[in-house]
Amino acid sequence: MKWIVVGAGSAGCVAARRLHDAGHCVVLIEAGPAFEPGGVPGPIDGDDSFAALGVAERTYADLLARRTAHGPETRYLRGRGVGGSSAVNAMVALRGDPARYRSWGWDDVDEAWDRTLIPAERPGRAELGRIDRLLLAADAAAESTPLTRRNGRRITSAEAYLWPIGLEVTDRFEMLTQLTVDRVSFDTAGAATGIVLSNGDVVAADAVVLAAGAIHTPTILQRSGVERAGTGLRDHPAAGLLLQLTDVEANRLDLDARGLATAAMIKRGPIQVLSLNHLGSSAPADMAMLLVALMVPTGDGGTVRITSSDPAVPPAVDFDLLRHPDDLHRLACGVADVLEMLHHPPFAGAVEAIYIDDHGTTADVFEADLDAIAEWLSRRGADYVHASSSCASIIDGAGGVDGHEGLFICDASAFPDIPDVNTHLPTTMLAERLTVQWPGVAGSEG
Ligand SMILES: Cc1cc2nc3c(=O)[nH]c(=O)nc-3n(C[C@H](O)[C@H](O)[C@H](O)COP(=O)(O)OP(=O)(O)OC[C@H]3O[C@@H](n4cnc5c(N)ncnc54)[C@H](O)[C@@H]3O)c2cc1C
Numbered sequence: 050m051k052w053i054v055v056g057a058g059s060a061g062c063v064a065a066r067r068l069h070d071a072g073h074c075v076v077l078i079e080a081g082p083a084f085e086p087g088g089v090p091g092p093i094d095g096d097d098s099f100a101a102l103g104v105a106e107r108t109y110a111d112l113l114a115r116r117t118a119h120g121p122e123t124r125y126l127r128g129r130g131v132g133g134s135s136a137v138n139a140m141v142a143l144r145g146d147p148a149r150y151r152s153w154g155w156d157d158v159d160e161a162w163d164r165t166l167i168p169a170e171r172p173g174r175a176e177l178g179r180i181d182r183l184l185l186a187a188d189a190a191a192e193s194t195p196l197t198r199r200n201g202r203r204i205t206s207a208e209a210y211l212w213p214i215g216l217e218v219t220d221r222f223e224m225l226t227q228l229t230v231d232r233v234s235f236d237t238a239g240a241a242t243g244i245v246l247s248n249g250d251v252v253a254a255d256a257v258v259l260a261a262g263a264i265h266t267p268t269i270l271q272r273s274g275v276e277r278a279g280t281g282l283r284d285h286p287a288a289g290l291l292l293q294l295t296d297v298e299a300n301r302l303d304l305d306a307r308g309l310a311t312a313a314m315i316k317r318g319p320i321q322v323l324s325l326n327h328l329g330s331s332a333p334a335d336m337a338m339l340l341v342a343l344m345v346p347t348g349d350g351g352t353v354r355i356t357s358s359d360p361a362v363p364p365a366v367d368f369d370l371l372r373h374p375d376d377l378h379r380l381a382c383g384v385a386d387v388l389e390m391l392h393h394p395p396f397a398g399a400v401e402a403i404y405i406d407d408h409g410t411t412a413d414v415f416e417a418d419l420d421a422i423a424e425w426l427s428r429r430g431a432d433y434v435h436a437s438s439s440c441a442s443i444i445d446g447a448g449g450v451d452g453h454e455g456l457f458i459c460d461a462s463a464f465p466d467i468p469d470v471n472t473h474l475p476t477t478m479l480a481e482r483l484t485v486q487w488p489g490v491a492g493s494e495g
Contacts (some may be wrong), residue, residue: 054260055244055266055269057132058128058133058261061258066211068484069219069222071489086215094203097329098138102137108127109264116370118427130226134434135197138473169474171196172309178306184313184324191315230360233269247361259457263436266458267440283439286430288342294399345467348372381420384422385422437468459479460476
């Protein structure tokens with residue numbers, strides 16, 4: 050069979066590899082640029098994930114999103130190019146609570162994890178940055194974060210899944226880059242017959258996999274006439290506390306160490322607290338951040354809608370985070386707990402000021418009042434760049450799109466609800482468990 054896979058990110062690389070392993074012909078089509086073995090751009094390969102985000106054409110520069118009902122529309126980050134978001138993300142490598150997956154009726158998760166090819170490695174002590182060190186000293190529950198690296202190098206989904214195919218001599222795999230898929234084409238019965246590119250070219254196939262991510266997969270479906278795609282969009286609601294550091298404690302904790310962008314976190318019930326040791330090379334050197342996120346939000350989710358039939362025009366994205374009062378309350382409590390921690394050693398001696406925005410407003414405005422924190426969150430709540438679930442309502446258990454034979458989805462848009470951890474490894478696992486359910490794939494070896 051000939052398959053088209055749209056999008057070469059976390060999920061698309063898995064789908065292309067597993068379909069190829071099973072003996073199918075695969076055409077992988079990616080909107081952004083390629084990279085080859087030996088030619089990975091330095092910032093993607095390196096230890097600064099902010100630098101990876103700065104590589105030309107590696108993100109969607111015009112993509113905006115609204116996080117909360119009262120919040121502004123601001124830029125939303127998505128990876129672009131071979132490797133997708135796995136090439137620019139912060140590399141946090143967590144699997145998530147097995148009970149949450151079981152609650153979705155997924156009984157094949159262990160086998161899918163066994164097939165997953167993305168490595169996870171804890172950073173070395175010398176790689177810890179100043180916020181990592183403070184967090185580890187402040188709270189016994191803090192731990193260094195496993196990262197998607199091997200021997201200190203980022204391993205993208207492309208390197209883990211595609212490069213082994215490229216090393217074989219094969220006429221069954223083709224990768225087309227810098228080409229945007231406009232829509233899926235169907236026969237009169239609604240079965241997928243291939244795709245149409247934004248330049249008008251048609252590529253025919255026996256089956257099509259959409260793996261363009263939770264923002265772009267529903268836009269391709271909407272342009273294809275599948276109007277019901279794009280609801281139930283989720284992310285982890287979050288709040289960034291900007292920390293201006295002093296160097297008072299520098300000697301004891303070695304706070305001069307720049308370290309990785311992030312390498313430590315705390316998990317406290319539904320709350321994850323992530324260190325950001327620096328904010329990229331263009332940000333002031335004395336600024337850092339603690340990101341506080343609610344990992345099990347409730348609510349119906351938001352929407353992705355195309356605003357034009359032109360695939361170059363970005364969609365309207367509205368996450369509608371924190372609408373549910375429980376979500377607002379739990380995240381506000383998480384922020385209050387972190388502020389309390391910041392007022393005690395070792396943070397107290399190392400943090401000059403805590404800002405809640407980039408206009409110089411300090412956390413003192415809350416006066417330790419939970420309602421004031423909640424009010425701020427309802428206006429300025431952030432996301433965690435973990436878009437998911439925007440196509441869950443239109444697919445069956447194998448990722449097949451209702452009413453459209455030969456059309457499958459296996460990216461983060463297919464989660465029935467958001468995982469309780471950072472979404473790259475769970476998306477990889479999701480793609481592993483869906484691909485084996487497709488025609489002619491079951492039983493293929495990894
Ligand atoms: C800045 C950032 C930091 C993150 N940090 C972490 C982290 O530390 N840990 C973690 O677990 N998760 C993290 N995530 C989230 C995680 O990386 C994503 O959830 C995951 O990679 C999503 O995988 P995906 O396959 O659904 O989409 P993606 O990996 O985003 O892949 C989608 C691909 O489809 C392509 N595409 C889109 N539209 C089209 C089209 N029309 N035609 C052709 N191709 C198209 C895109 O260019 C892209 O390459 C982060 C994400 C971002 C953006």
